[in-house]
Amino acid sequence: MSEGYFIEDLAEGMSASFAKTITEADITLFVGISGDTNPLHIDEDYAKATRFGSRIAHGMLSAGLISAVLGTRLPGPGAIYMSQTMRFRAPVRPGDTVKATATVTVIDRAKKRVTLACEAHVGATLVLDGEAMVMVPSRAAPPAGS
Amino acid sequence: MSEGYFIEDLAEGMSASFAKTITEADITLFVGISGDTNPLHIDEDYAKATRFGSRIAHGMLSAGLISAVLGTRLPGPGAIYMSQTMRFRAPVRPGDTVKATATVTVIDRAKKRVTLACEAHVGATLVLDGEAMVMVPSRAAPPAGS
Amino acid sequence: MSEGYFIEDLAEGMSASFAKTITEADITLFVGISGDTNPLHIDEDYAKATRFGSRIAHGMLSAGLISAVLGTRLPGPGAIYMSQTMRFRAPVRPGDTVKATATVTVIDRAKKRVTLACEAHVGATLVLDGEAMVMVPSRAAPPAGS
Amino acid sequence: MSEGYFIEDLAEGMSASFAKTITEADITLFVGISGDTNPLHIDEDYAKATRFGSRIAHGMLSAGLISAVLGTRLPGPGAIYMSQTMRFRAPVRPGDTVKATATVTVIDRAKKRVTLACEAHVGATLVLDGEAMVMVPSRAAPPAGS
Numbered sequence: 001m002s003e004g005y006f007i008e009d010l011a012e013g014m015s016a017s018f019a020k021t022i023t024e025a026d027i028t029l030f031v032g033i034s035g036d037t038n039p040l041h042i043d044e045d046y047a048k049a050t051r052f053g054s055r056i057a058h059g060m061l062s063a064g065l066i067s068a069v070l071g072t073r074l075p076g077p078g079a080i081y082m083s084q085t086m087r088f089r090a091p092v093r094p095g096d097t098v099k100a101t102a103t104v105t106v107i108d109r110a111k112k113r114v115t116l117a118c119e120a121h122v123g124a125t126l127v128l129d130g131e132a133m134v135m136v137p138s139r140a141a142p143p144a145g146s
Numbered sequence: 147m148s149e150g151y152f153i154e155d156l157a158e159g160m161s162a163s164f165a166k167t168i169t170e171a172d173i174t175l176f177v178g179i180s181g182d183t184n185p186l187h188i189d190e191d192y193a194k195a196t197r198f199g200s201r202i203a204h205g206m207l208s209a210g211l212i213s214a215v216l217g218t219r220l221p222g223p224g225a226i227y228m229s230q231t232m233r234f235r236a237p238v239r240p241g242d243t244v245k246a247t248a249t250v251t252v253i254d255r256a257k258k259r260v261t262l263a264c265e266a267h268v269g270a271t272l273v274l275d276g277e278a279m280v281m282v283p284s285r286a287a288p289p290a291g292s
Numbered sequence: 293m294s295e296g297y298f299i300e301d302l303a304e305g306m307s308a309s310f311a312k313t314i315t316e317a318d319i320t321l322f323v324g325i326s327g328d329t330n331p332l333h334i335d336e337d338y339a340k341a342t343r344f345g346s347r348i349a350h351g352m353l354s355a356g357l358i359s360a361v362l363g364t365r366l367p368g369p370g371a372i373y374m375s376q377t378m379r380f381r382a383p384v385r386p387g388d389t390v391k392a393t394a395t396v397t398v399i400d401r402a403k404k405r406v407t408l409a410c411e412a413h414v415g416a417t418l419v420l421d422g423e424a425m426v427m428v429p430s431r432a433a434p435p436a437g438s
Numbered sequence: 439m440s441e442g443y444f445i446e447d448l449a450e451g452m453s454a455s456f457a458k459t460i461t462e463a464d465i466t467l468f469v470g471i472s473g474d475t476n477p478l479h480i481d482e483d484y485a486k487a488t489r490f491g492s493r494i495a496h497g498m499l500s501a502g503l504i505s506a507v508l509g510t511r512l513p514g515p516g517a518i519y520m521s522q523t524m525r526f527r528a529p530v531r532p533g534d535t536v537k538a539t540a541t542v543t544v545i546d547r548a549k550k551r552v553t554l555a556c557e558a559h560v561g562a563t564l565v566l567d568g569e570a571m572v573m574v575p576s577r578a579a580p581p582a583g584s
Contacts, residue, residue: 028324034207064204166329329509357473
């Protein structure tokens, strides 16, 4: 039933990406679903007086693209998201296109756990990096119900 | 210009929360802004055959409530989000009310950095925990432009 | 260029309505565009302990339907919204269908101003009432640019 | 359970604000949730021939920021919105940052009702003013269920 990779099919160094342009609409919608009304994201008069000089997107919007890579491409459906670390490296502004990339770094076949290095860039600028750990189904012992 | 706490005003053990009911609309909108079309979140036929038994919300939706606490309450506006770790402990389903809480654990006044323990619960069930690090403005040396 | 009524075409007692079902999605989106994160609208655990017993929609969502009647039907495009009073009479819950109605009560042809009685109902229950004043273009002296 | 002010804690002259930049996305989403398709808000060809010269935001978007101040800051959660008057003084355009302010003017402790003067500005320009009345919980006799 899984549409994603089984753990037997993964190898260190495998990589996948997902990119999306972050719009004003994305910010408004993220405010609605998260309740995060930090003025840095929604109040231009406030934001222009900060070090950023204008409104920036919520860091969790870039994190959402990491989630998209993991949940749809590598390992894809069937994997269980266990943990994520992230460092916010540089601001993302409305209109920026964020490219999120995940690369397999460690495969623990006994525990069916995979570690992926995660990065998000706007052009050549690193805006977020961190590490994800996911549990991936095995062909030998697929999850109950699959 | 900051509307949030200055580092001089923070103390270990200070805590704040933000709660929100996660709805079907939130899931739809998160798909729209992130592109995360993992069937576990949007395909009931798929989800009911998994260990979860029905669709679950994206983990990053709960993470968004952590962002809301940090960005609006503690430390609040003026803080810069530097990093976040998170472990996804239990699923969140449409209709669940998630309460996110952040508690100050370490204050590094020299570097103006604050560490907060972060948790999200649905009722008594821990659904997410982790640690945030933020940079907080100082009364003694407010950020340039403030 | 106006697609709505000219003041010469209006008569006291003319009435128009617009109805819409208020959904969870409407509430999420209103939070996003307004920043109104009052827990009465987004936190079921909070709301169920209040007099309302569950989450209710923002009053301004019903007010939006009044705006829709005035801006699209009576008097319709070309009218300028000058003022609105509103009393919130009863709660609106997700899933309720709100019907907003505006009725012409006073026409001041000299000043080109029209007063309308405004009501919004869920079934037989009045949820909002008030009064709108709009400026309406005249056939005799259409607005510059029209 | 209330997170906002009790009536005993309010004093005449207390004031709070909330600001947000109004974007194209906000207008689109307000059309979606209200059904207000007045061409003045969504049809640039139409709007440029009017006195406004370009599309303007719905007045109820600025009203939404008033709702945000009352519902989240002053008096904040626990207050019941009873009525609102508003005069639309000047247009708001996409990209404008609207700052809404509410100031306590009258406190009726016997009836637990508070009147607030409400204003919204874009820079120095008044775009909306009016008056709100809310019912505020009392420490002496908190609302049933609180």
